[in-house]
Amino acid sequence: MYRIPLGKWVNSGVDWLDLTIGPTLRNFADYVSDNIIGKLGTGLAAIPWWLLILVFVALAWRAGRWRLSLGTFLGLLLIYNLKLWPVFIETLVLVLVSALVSIVIGVPLGITAARSDRFHRAIAPLLDFMQTMPAFVYLIPALMFFGLGTVPSIFSTVIFAMPPAIRLTDLGIRQVPTDLVEVGEAFGSSPWQMLWKIQLPVALPTIMAGVNQTMMLSLSMVVIASMIGAGGFGAGVLYGIAQMNVGVGFENGVAVVILAIILDRLSQGFSSSKRTAEK
Amino acid sequence: MNVKIEVKNLIKIFGTQPQRALKLLQAGKTKEQILEETGYTVGINNVSFSVHEGEIFVVMGLSGSGKSTILRCLNLLMEPTSGVIMVDGQDITKLKAVDLRKVRQEKMAMVFQQFALLPHRTVLQNAVYGLEVQGIPREEREEKARKCLEMVGLGGWEDKYPDELSGGMKQRVGLARALTNDPDILLMDEAFSALDPLIREEMQDELLNLQQRMNKTIVFITHDLNEALKLGDRIAFLRGGSLIQVGTPEEIITSPADDYVARFVRGVDRTKILTIQDVMKKPQPVVRLSDGPNVALRIMKENGISSVFVVDRSRQIHGLVTADLALEASKSGIRVLSEMDLIQAPTIYQDVLVQEALPLIAESKLPLAVLDQEKRLVGIIIRGAVLAALAEDGGEVDVSNSIR
Ligand SMILES: Nc1ncnc2c1ncn2[C@@H]1O[C@H](COP(=O)(O)OP(=O)(O)OP(=O)(O)O)[C@@H](O)[C@H]1O
Ligand SMILES: [Mg+2]
Numbered sequence: 001m002y003r004i005p006l007g008k009w010v011n012s013g014v015d016w017l018d019l020t021i022g023p024t025l026r027n028f029a030d031y032v033s034d035n036i037i038g039k040l041g042t043g044l045a046a047i048p049w050w051l052l053i054l055v056f057v058a059l060a061w062r063a064g065r066w067r068l069s070l071g072t073f074l075g076l077l078l079i080y081n082l083k084l085w086p087v088f089i090e091t092l093v094l095v096l097v098s099a100l101v102s103i104v105i106g107v108p109l110g111i112t113a114a115r116s117d118r119f120h121r122a123i124a125p126l127l128d129f130m131q132t133m134p135a136f137v138y139l140i141p142a143l144m145f146f147g148l149g150t151v152p153s154i155f156s157t158v159i160f161a162m163p164p165a166i167r168l169t170d171l172g173i174r175q176v177p178t179d180l181v182e183v184g185e186a187f188g189s190s191p192w193q194m195l196w197k198i199q200l201p202v203a204l205p206t207i208m209a210g211v212n213q214t215m216m217l218s219l220s221m222v223v224i225a226s227m228i229g230a231g232g233f234g235a236g237v238l239y240g241i242a243q244m245n246v247g248v249g250f251e252n253g254v255a256v257v258i259l260a261i262i263l264d265r266l267s268q269g270f271s272s273s274k275r276t277a278e279k
Numbered sequence: 280m281n282v283k284i285e286v287k288n289l290i291k292i293f294g295t296q297p298q299r300a301l302k303l304l305q306a307g308k309t310k311e312q313i314l315e316e317t318g319y320t321v322g323i324n325n326v327s328f329s330v331h332e333g334e335i336f337v338v339m340g341l342s343g344s345g346k347s348t349i350l351r352c353l354n355l356l357m358e359p360t361s362g363v364i365m366v367d368g369q370d371i372t373k374l375k376a377v378d379l380r381k382v383r384q385e386k387m388a389m390v391f392q393q394f395a396l397l398p399h400r401t402v403l404q405n406a407v408y409g410l411e412v413q414g415i416p417r418e419e420r421e422e423k424a425r426k427c428l429e430m431v432g433l434g435g436w437e438d439k440y441p442d443e444l445s446g447g448m449k450q451r452v453g454l455a456r457a458l459t460n461d462p463d464i465l466l467m468d469e470a471f472s473a474l475d476p477l478i479r480e481e482m483q484d485e486l487l488n489l490q491q492r493m494n495k496t497i498v499f500i501t502h503d504l505n506e507a508l509k510l511g512d513r514i515a516f517l518r519g520g521s522l523i524q525v526g527t528p529e530e531i532i533t534s535p536a537d538d539y540v541a542r543f544v545r546g547v548d549r550t551k552i553l554t555i556q557d558v559m560k561k562p563q564p565v566v567r568l569s570d571g572p573n574v575a576l577r578i579m580k581e582n583g584i585s586s587v588f589v590v591d592r593s594r595q596i597h598g599l600v601t602a603d604l605a606l607e608a609s610k611s612g613i614r615v616l617s618e619m620d621l622i623q624a625p626t627i628y629q630d631v632l633v634q635e636a637l638p639l640i641a642e643s644k645l646p647l648a649v650l651d652q653e654k655r656l657v658g659i660i661i662r663g664a665v666l667a668a669l670a671e672d673g674g675e676v677d678v679s680n681s682i683r
Contacts, residue, residue: 179395182356187409187460188384197411201399 029151037150041093063269075258084255091232098157099218106162110169127163135224143228153230161217168210172203212267281332283496289326289362294319297360322348324520335497337511345520346500350468354387384413387464388457394449396441402452403437409460427455447478465497504543516540556629558665559649559658565590568617572605594655596648599624624648
């Protein structure tokens with residue numbers, strides 16, 4: 001029976017892309033990783049570890065209860081004690097940059113989807129696809145285009161983590177009660193004023209839920225992306241697996257969990273402590 | 280009287296392509312036939328009316344009769360399928376988006392049934408919304424908003440959030456938000472329906488109070504006849520998207536256009552609509568100031584009454600004379616009534632609500648003199664007769680007869 005050479009087609013397509021735009025992309029990747037991510041990393045690393053812990057504790061204090069602050073303090077202290085601090089910084093930068101890029105692209109896409117039914121229908125299957133594909137799959141093209149390093153990791157992380165930001169922004173705006181939208185119209189708001197003064201603020205809790213999910217997905221993808229040279233805790237886990245060193249893998253794994261809990265609680269705390277549509 | 284809003288042949292058909300249904304409607308098909316043939320709902324069926332400057336125009340009707348649809352067409356939250364809506368002589372259905380926005384900003388403001396306050400904004404920030412959209416500087420818009428909040432009795436609540444307020448207070452914010460814009464026209468869709476009865480009456484009084492000072496043109500939707508009668512200068516009755524009757528509360532009560540309106544009108548608390556002139560008696564007979572006491576005595580005797588009002592040539596009231604007094608005056612040689620001490624009779628204006636006058640009527644042993652705006656005597660009120668009239672109206676008697 002004839003076998004459709006799907007894999008071959010994809011390969012030759014990717015090869016072609018690699019030949020044409022590959023070098024440019026790799027230059028770009030080098031530039032970004034040296035100048036933006038690198039600088040961010042050295043910047044954060046320059047802050048004394050105890051000061052950074054204090055900053056996190058202060059944020060936790062603002063976002064929630066004292067228990068969160070205490071947990072944050074102890075968790076970060078443990079990471080420092082395990083001598084994982086530089087790895088922590090590395091991971092943090094990757095997660096924050098990926099999440100930020102996902103949000104900066106995802107929220108406007110979500111807004112567009114909320115305003116245009118056509119766009120909404122067009123991207124819905126795409127988002128399903130993006131979320132159901134195994135995370136590893138994004139690594140390969142990213143690797144081919146950008147080579148090893150942080151930028152391809154961030155690239156694949158952004159693709160993996162963006163869907164909730166788009167979806168929940170879209171959903172949040174569509175769920176704004178019609179009478180509030182009518183208030184906007186009845187008082188003669190322009191479409192822009194409607195968006196900024198009514199739709200976005202009312203939808204904010206839902207959008208923030210999307211931001212939270214994006215953040216969590218970023219973290220999980222960043223760990224996976226260590227396979228293509230992302231560094232961070234993922235690299236430690238990978239090392240542990242490769243060397244059959246369960247201890248090292250475990251230490252890094254625990255650090256990932258601590259970071260996950262802190263990021264999750266912080267972003268949740270900030271969205272609900274703001275006064276937003278509570279009903 | 281100036282016409283502020285004029286609605287001509289307004290038709291609203293719900294559906295994605297209402298033009299076909301519109302053709303059928305214009306060809307004389309009924310609402311029901313159209314629903315059957317096309318599946319489209321005729322929300323408003325060829326309605327025309329006009330609203331005068333400075334009046335409270337109430338639109339009444341059962342649920343689903345199209346009240347909200349009409350109101351939403353007035354500021355084009357819903358686009359009419361056909362028809363003309365003139366505001367200050369300008370057909371707003373023809374306006375471009377930018378110009379329509381201008382009209383909405385400057386001419387009309389809306390108060391919503393479910394308050395529709397923005398949950399992320401404080402009371403003050405909600406109230407300034409309309410001016411903020413217009414780009415009015417912060418100081419100025421906040422000053423105006425504060426004034427309006429003060430006016431609706433919410434001074435001191437500026438920094439609260441909507442979820443910290445009771446229903447009545449929320450609606451005051453809704454009202455203040457509309458008033459802050461200082462619009463010519465207020466559109467109110469069942470603005471008080473979500474409030475409990477006491478708060479509701481309070482808000483109605485408040486609105487009437489404010490209206491006396493501001494003189495806006497108000498289109499008020501309600502399904503509560505008592506509210507309509509209390510607030511409305513004129514009332515429009517809707518049924519199934521058609522206009523059945525437009526008239527003053529008096530006209531609605533006394534001559535309902537059909538059974539639908541008549542059924543509404545039954546069971547109204549009559550003291551709230553009847554005014555003194557509805558229950559007064561013609562002041563016959565009266566005596567002139569220039570008549571003598573003997574004339575007064577004879578008139579009282581002829582009519583079988585014990586006192587009579589004394590008026591001058593322009594029917595201004597001078598007092599009351601009783602049979603005893605007249606007899607005494609006649610004995611002491613007084614020849615004209617103007618020379619004797621008359622009893623100061625209690626007076627009341629003819630347009631006062633019976634409800635408000637009831638205590639006075641109940642207390643007074645003497646008949647009350649009813650005056651018009653020029654203080655001329657136009658009627659008298661006798662205690663027993665009023666109570667009888669009200670009692671008689673309690674049942675399902677024919678309204679028009681018992682008033683006339
Ligand atoms: N968006 C819509 N799509 C289809 N039909 C509608 C729509 N809005 C209203 N209708 C129909 O139009 C008719 C009039 O509705 P409308 O909301 O104006 O009634 P109403 O008099 O305000 O009733 P209520 O007292 O319940 O608010 C109803 O039969 C309703 O089903
Ligand atoms: Mg309604």
